[in-house]
Amino acid sequence: MSVRAAxxxxxxxxxxxxxxxxxxxxxxxxxxxxNALGTESGLPLDGERFAANLGPPLDDILRGFEAPEERIPWLIDRFRALYPEVVVPVTVALPGAAEALRVVHQAGGNTVVVTGKYAPNAQLHVDALGLEVDEVVGELWSTRKAEALLAHGAQVYVGDHLGDVRGAHAAGAVAVSVATGPCTREELAAEGAEVVFDSLTEFPEWFANRFAGQAA
Known part of the structure; x- marks a missing residue:
């Protein structure tokens, strides 16, 4: 079935x-x-390891780097302050991202970003890249993502992490995964993803076929 038919x-x-x-x-x-935060704080924060395992909340990441508990609130605030100038300008949209969002809107639907990231910084990415997103909800991770998915009536949740699959299931939504993050296809499928794509370029055709015949 074509995207147009959907x-x-x-x-x-x-x-x-x-x-x-x-x-x-x-x-x-x-x-x-x-890495900049590590230099400023004098703590052994490993930026490359952090970036290779994106998903969990920042406070959990910092605890994993053995940051002292009493310093974590300041570290989070400072990371968020660095973010707009350090992270946003060098971030790119992944292949198929814009079209995946567009096909939902072409079908008369809505899109909501539900992320563990601080919402104002998440919105900066959406704005900078011109992504067609109707709503951005931040600071929710794993099954807590169900709070926003349920509030917005989401029938599908697309993510790259096992935590995203768990969030979809907790909301009773279809779990769609892309193997573009730290989790393998096998891990995502074993967690219960209905489908696992190599990239979002595969999403439009799946979306059209999956919701064929659904009435308004």
Whole structure:
């Protein structure tokens, strides 16, 4: 079935998308920001390791780097302050991201980004890259993503991490995965993703076929 045909068939479908390594590749900037934070704080923060495993909340990441608990609030605030100038300018949209969002809108649906990232910084990415997103919800991770997915009536959630699959399931949404992040195809499938794509370039055809016959 063509995407054009889905304009009628898929009307009203709300699709949630993760941000990092689903819609955007923020790894170079994330590594640079974490390394800068390590230099400023004098802590052994590994930007490259951080960027290779994007997904979990920043406070959990910092604890994993053995940052002292009492310093974590300042570290988070400082990372967020560095973010607009260090991360946003060097971040790019992943292949198929713009078209995946567009096909939902062409079908009369809505798109919502649900991310663990600080929402104002997530919005900066959406604006800088001109992504067609109706709503951005931040600071939700794994099954807590269901809060936003349920609030927006999302029927599908697309992400790159096992936590995204869990969030979709917790919301009763179809879990769609892309193997563009830290998790393998096998891991994502074993977690219960309905489908795993190599990239979002495969999403439009799947979306058209999956929602064929759905009435408005």
């Amino acid at each position: 304009t009628v068939a898929g009307v009203g479908v709300t699709v949630g998308f993760d941000l990092d390594m689903t819609l955007i590749d923020s790894r170079p900037g994330m590594a640079a920001a974490m």
